[in-house]
Amino acid sequence: MIRLTVNGIEHTAEPAGAESLLATLRDRLGLAGSKDACEQGECGSCSVIMDGELVCSCLVMAADADGSEITTVEGLAPAGELHPVQRALVEAHGVQCGYCTPGFAVAAAHLFEREPSPSADDIKEALSGNICRCTGYGAILRALTGLAGEEP
Amino acid sequence: MTIAHDFAYLRPATVPDALAMLADHRGAMVLAGGTDVVPWLRDDAITPETVVDIKDIAGFDAIDVADGVLRIGPLVTFSDLIASPVAAEHVPALVEASHTVASVGVRNRATVVGNICSAVPSCDAGPPLLVYEAAVEVAGPGGERSIPVLEWFLGPRTQALAEGELVTGITIPLPGAHGGCYAKLSRYRGEDLAQVGVAVLALPGNDYRVAFGAVGPVPFRAPAIEERLAGGGPGDADPAALDALVDEAISPIDDVRASKEYRTHMSRVMLRRSLAAAAARLDGGGPPYGEQVI
Numbered sequence: 001m002i003r004l005t006v007n008g009i010e011h012t013a014e015p016a017g018a019e020s021l022l023a024t025l026r027d028r029l030g031l032a033g034s035k036d037a038c039e040q041g042e043c044g045s046c047s048v049i050m051d052g053e054l055v056c057s058c059l060v061m062a063a064d065a066d067g068s069e070i071t072t073v074e075g076l077a078p079a080g081e082l083h084p085v086q087r088a089l090v091e092a093h094g095v096q097c098g099y100c101t102p103g104f105a106v107a108a109a110h111l112f113e114r115e116p117s118p119s120a121d122d123i124k125e126a127l128s129g130n131i132c133r134c135t136g137y138g139a140i141l142r143a144l145t146g147l148a149g150e151e152p
Numbered sequence: 153m154t155i156a157h158d159f160a161y162l163r164p165a166t167v168p169d170a171l172a173m174l175a176d177h178r179g180a181m182v183l184a185g186g187t188d189v190v191p192w193l194r195d196d197a198i199t200p201e202t203v204v205d206i207k208d209i210a211g212f213d214a215i216d217v218a219d220g221v222l223r224i225g226p227l228v229t230f231s232d233l234i235a236s237p238v239a240a241e242h243v244p245a246l247v248e249a250s251h252t253v254a255s256v257g258v259r260n261r262a263t264v265v266g267n268i269c270s271a272v273p274s275c276d277a278g279p280p281l282l283v284y285e286a287a288v289e290v291a292g293p294g295g296e297r298s299i300p301v302l303e304w305f306l307g308p309r310t311q312a313l314a315e316g317e318l319v320t321g322i323t324i325p326l327p328g329a330h331g332g333c334y335a336k337l338s339r340y341r342g343e344d345l346a347q348v349g350v351a352v353l354a355l356p357g358n359d360y361r362v363a364f365g366a367v368g369p370v371p372f373r374a375p376a377i378e379e380r381l382a383g384g385g386p387g388d389a390d391p392a393a394l395d396a397l398v399d400e401a402i403s404p405i406d407d408v409r410a411s412k413e414y415r416t417h418m419s420r421v422m423l424r425r426s427l428a429a430a431a432a433r434l435d436g437g438g439p440p441y442g443e444q445v446i
Binding site: 017018039043059061124128129130 | 186191
């Protein structure tokens with residue numbers, strides 16, 4: 001039995017074996033915003049914030065996450081609202097098929113929390129672990145550099 | 153979600169507790185950051201009956217300097233190293249290598265010790281630890297021992313740790329004034345294994361240390377290259393002779409990431425550029441650490 005505080009709400013779960021935090025979030029807690037793609041830490045689609053740090057939730061064993069505070073894409077903004085990075089992505093058309101978008105949104109939100117006006121290079125470095133298979137990087141970068149008040 | 157096999161999950165609070173668990177459960181797998189171990193477990197690449205998570209052991213997350221030695225605990229992540237002023241001051245080439253490891257989300261979990269315990273031939277911590285002449289501090293049933301990194305890597309995914317032993321840290325004798333460089337060939341920023349890794353240390357008096365990763369079964373030092381370079385400036389060695397020594401030192405493979413020929417060519421180029429950068433950094437110039445030379 002583990003305890004997790006996810007988006008401010010306490011949960012308990014009984015993960016099995018090497019079950020990942022990602023699997024617990026999606027399959028046991030019904031939070032399907034974090035996506036299950038490579039399961040190797042290569043694509044960033046499962047990005048969540050764990051005790052203040054960006055992590056690939058597919059690489060965290062759920063048992064190891066016992067007692068931690070997690071923010072998923074569902075918790076970036078209050079229900080019905082958008083986080084500024086989400087709004088920027090919408091306005092700049094930084095979304096194509098949308099599968100990678102939750103991971104980009106979480107990684108970008110984490111960056112902007114620590115650094116409100118990141119440079120274009122800061123943004124590229126912070127998002128280097130997120131892959132967009134539609135290759136829509138230009139629009140994503142324009143969205144986030146625009147939010148930062150920078151040129152892409 | 154398919155979980156093919158289950159295991160006991162233990163979290164010792166002290167080194168003696170951890171050693172007792174490793175003694176009681178033969179074949180137990182130690183878990184630190186988990187960025188290798190978790191996917192291995194999930195894919196049944198390893199099937200231990202016990203997993204010993206060392207995250208509760210006090211002091212294992214420390215980077216400190218005492219008696220002329222820098223010590224890196226087994227829970228120190230690549231992000232910790234990047235954020236550490238002590239590491240930046242004493243082992244800048246290891247910090248430079250840390251920047252090239254995967255991405256922020258992975259670096260926040262992946263540990264330096266875990267990287268060399270996994271011991272893949274392309275591990276980014278290997279070449280810099282070789283040129284810094286680090287040692288792996290180990291505790292086990294027979295007491296404590298210190299294994300020079302030069303003797304640590306035994307083969308692909310194989311290192312010198314014996315059954316029941318636990319790594320308690322990496323120690324690096326403070327190198328003093330030096331210029332360092334780690335160059336990594338990868339296809340893109342983000343999660344990619346090195347196709348070639350080169351670490352160089354330039355020490356006062358035209359003394360050089362050179363190590364390669366991803367172009368042999370283990371990361372290794374290149375003594376013949378170091379001897380040829382000794383006593384001269386980084387550009388003094390005959391380029392063709394240096395290239396020939398690189399070709400003799402490395403044994404690159406062909407794989408999906410890069411051909412043997414490409415790895416060979418880039419090993420030559422990266423050695424020259426890393427030497428130039430390390431020598432310039434020794435003199436207070438050169439590109440800032442973190443700025444890749446390729």
